Amino acid sequence: MLKIQNLHARVEGKDILRGLDLQIGPGEVHAIMGPNGSGKSTLGHVLAGRPGYEVTDGSVTYRGEDLLAMDTEERARSGVFLAFQYPVEIPGVSNMEFLKASVDAVRESRGDAALDAVTFMKRAREACKAADLPVDFLKRGVNEGFSGGEKKRNELIQMMLLEPSLCLLDETDSGLDIDALQVVAKGVNSLRDGKRSFVLVTHYQRLLNYIEPDHVHVLAGGRIVRSGDKSLALDLEERGYAWLEDEVA
Amino acid sequence: MGFMEQPLAEARAPHWLQSLQARGQSRWSAGKLPTRRTENWKYTPLTGLRDDYRVAAASDVAPAKLPDALAQGLGGTRLVFVDGVYQPSLSSVELPEGLQLCRFADASDAQAALIAEHLDTLVGGQAEPFASLNTATLRDGVFLHVAANADVQTPVHLLWLVRAADAPTAISQRVLVLAESGSRATVVEQFLSLNGAEASFTSGVTELKLEANAKLHHYRLHEESGEAIHIGAVHARLERDANLDSFHLALGSRLKRVDVVVHHAGPGAHADLNGVYLPRGDEHIDYHTTIEHAVPHCTTDEVFRGIVGDKATAVFNGRIHIHPDAQKTRAELSNRNLLTSTEAEVNTKPELEIYADDVQCAHGATVARIDDLALHYLRTRGVSRDEAEVMLSFGFINELIDGMALEPLREYLRPLLAKRFARDDTLARHLL
Numbered sequence A: 001m002l003k004i005q006n007l008h009a010r011v012e013g014k015d016i017l018r019g020l021d022l023q024i025g026p027g028e029v030h031a032i033m034g035p036n037g038s039g040k041s042t043l044g045h046v047l048a049g050r051p052g053y054e055v056t057d058g059s060v061t062y063r064g065e066d067l068l069a070m071d072t073e074e075r076a077r078s079g080v081f082l083a084f085q086y087p088v089e090i091p092g093v094s095n096m097e098f099l100k101a102s103v104d105a106v107r108e109s110r111g112d113a114a115l116d117a118v119t120f121m122k123r124a125r126e127a128c129k130a131a132d133l134p135v136d137f138l139k140r141g142v143n144e145g146f147s148g149g150e151k152k153r154n155e156l157i158q159m160m161l162l163e164p165s166l167c168l169l170d171e172t173d174s175g176l177d178i179d180a181l182q183v184v185a186k187g188v189n190s191l192r193d194g195k196r197s198f199v200l201v202t203h204y205q206r207l208l209n210y211i212e213p214d215h216v217h218v219l220a221g222g223r224i225v226r227s228g229d230k231s232l233a234l235d236l237e238e239r240g241y242a243w244l245e246d247e248v249a
Numbered sequence B: 001m002g003f004m005e006q007p008l009a010e011a012r013a014p015h016w017l018q019s020l021q022a023r024g025q026s027r028w029s030a031g032k033l034p035t036r037r038t039e040n041w042k043y044t045p046l047t048g049l050r051d052d053y054r055v056a057a058a059s060d061v062a063p064a065k066l067p068d069a070l071a072q073g074l075g076g077t078r079l080v081f082v083d084g085v086y087q088p089s090l091s092s093v094e095l096p097e098g099l100q101l102c103r104f105a106d107a108s109d110a111q112a113a114l115i116a117e118h119l120d121t122l123v124g125g126q127a128e129p130f131a132s133l134n135t136a137t138l139r140d141g142v143f144l145h146v147a148a149n150a151d152v153q154t155p156v157h158l159l160w161l162v163r164a165a166d167a168p169t170a171i172s173q174r175v176l177v178l179a180e181s182g183s184r185a186t187v188v189e190q191f192l193s194l195n196g197a198e199a200s201f202t203s204g205v206t207e208l209k210l211e212a213n214a215k216l217h218h219y220r221l222h223e224e225s226g227e228a229i230h231i232g233a234v235h236a237r238l239e240r241d242a243n244l245d246s247f248h249l250a251l252g253s254r255l256k257r258v259d260v261v262v263h264h265a266g267p268g269a270h271a272d273l274n275g276v277y278l279p280r281g282d283e284h285i286d287y288h289t290t291i292e293h294a295v296p297h298c299t300t301d302e303v304f305r306g307i308v309g310d311k312a313t314a315v316f317n318g319r320i321h322i323h324p325d326a327q328k329t330r331a332e333l334s335n336r337n338l339l340t341s342t343e344a345e346v347n348t349k350p351e352l353e354i355y356a357d358d359v360q361c362a363h364g365a366t367v368a369r370i371d372d373l374a375l376h377y378l379r380t381r382g383v384s385r386d387e388a389e390v391m392l393s394f395g396f397i398n399e400l401i402d403g404m405a406l407e408p409l410r411e412y413l414r415p416l417l418a419k420r421f422a423r424d425d426t427l428a429r430h431l432l
């Protein structure tokens, strides 16, 4: 599904990713943990094609294609989805129009017929229900005045409607109450179909109680410094990152 | 020939307005055209004014067809003018109880007496030469009279179509609204080019008088295009507890300058003043607004937003003047601008002049470009850059359109504006 080799990336003249390798197979769930500022979100932004995130070396292959050569919207259309750590507020653009525009664009590129308004509405309502966000939020501006948790739920709604192949969730569980954590877990688990792959960036082992990862990685200093199975997450929870950083150094 | 020489020579106000007209003419000839050194006109050069504007004779104006988007109308009375000439065949006058509407030319004696009493009382003292020019060249006007406590639900739609097909055309229009105490009404002023490119000069001056506790919804839409020039003004006076909700829109053309002046004359008056300006190409739009808080306990909420594209230029000057007696005033002014090209330019200047101490005032002006992060976010969801730009541009003014009370007008404007930002209509399809 996704193969990242020796990825180096720079933001505002500062090298953040420094030789990152990661391989994700179809249907797999990977968790990425790591200290603040280690480059987890940067990785997500690089994969999603955010301007200003300059790749200086390495490669990313997505389903056999050079992901880095694709425009941001092409990546999304071909099934890469990033749930932002800090979703963006867009006052004046209604959530509903935004969702319809995205779903239409993605479906169109896949050669699927556009959804008629009624079917779309039905799906949007179902997604709201699954994300436990009142349907009224569809009428508001995109993330406009949403609480932190509501924004995360809105990201889930987008993910459910767009049905991506590769879902990158950047701390979607942060800032959520315990119930909401289960909502995220349910959202992700309901989308697991053996083919769809997930990368969960999280600081909390808690989430992994609900979504069982196949692999856990530690990202520190812009590289994956340790990979393991879910027990690694438990170790980290107990011991923090210091021992790893010492080891790496 | 000089600027407006023929229209001045052929001005024909009804006889009972002729002394007013004569005053306008002497003020006009005594005055001078503003230059770039005139403070109020600093960023609006008048180089586009021509010397050969002519008034269209009624017999020259062939009947027109209404643009499709307007054929359905707004569901009320409609007066239509083409090149300043009244078109009964396009108009439909159904006056609900409590509403009187006439053209100056058709005024009854009683109406004429009211017009003569009130006309030019809000504009007259101003040093603004183009207001004098309007009076000086006046031929026809519209008088709207809402009786005390009348609750008029349907809008009065005044539509000035500009065709100017044969020669550069001068159009001088005047509107007087007298809303008596406790009345409710809606008036829509709309200026629209029929074919687009022709040269014309319109002077549209409107006076709104709101007596105690009157509520007026007022809309003024400038959709003249191409070579059209409009220099016009709206003057409103609000007595005790009166409420004015005034919405302004200008699409660009060669030059548009609109002065909006609201005078709070009785305590408890409230004004909502909202506006949108959208010049592109090499168009120029200039809004000058002035709110006079002359008495205590009045409130004003003013929001103007502009999107300026290509090499277009815009001016927004918003002045709030709080007189010494106007304690307990609350006034807020916000002007935000979005530049969608590197060559677009806006000059924005909010001016607060406060001479009372117990007041609550806020003002702010911003000039920004399309938000890169918002654009990126939309693209990460598969939306193309072009469509995302259209959505963000429309989103910038959407709130003001959504806030319009008159639903048929909202429905008329929404697709019109959404498509305006899109090179092709499919890019606007999710906004319709």
Ligand SMILES: Nc1ncnc2c1ncn2[C@@H]1O[C@H](COP(=O)(O)OP(=O)(O)OP(=O)(O)O)[C@@H](O)[C@H]1O
Pocket: A011, A012, A014, A016, A034, A035, A036, A037, A038, A039, A040, A041, A042, A043, A085
């Ligand atoms: N636009 C930017 N300009 C300058 N520095 C940046 C920018 N974006 C990120 N950085 C820096 O890059 C480093 C990595 O940031 P990143 O957001 O990827 O960390 P993270 O691992 O996601 O951290 P957290 O766990 O706190 O979310 C940080 O030191 C951050 O300050």
Ligand SMILES: [Mg+2]
Pocket: A040, A041, A042, A085, A170, A171
């Ligand atoms: Mg992060």
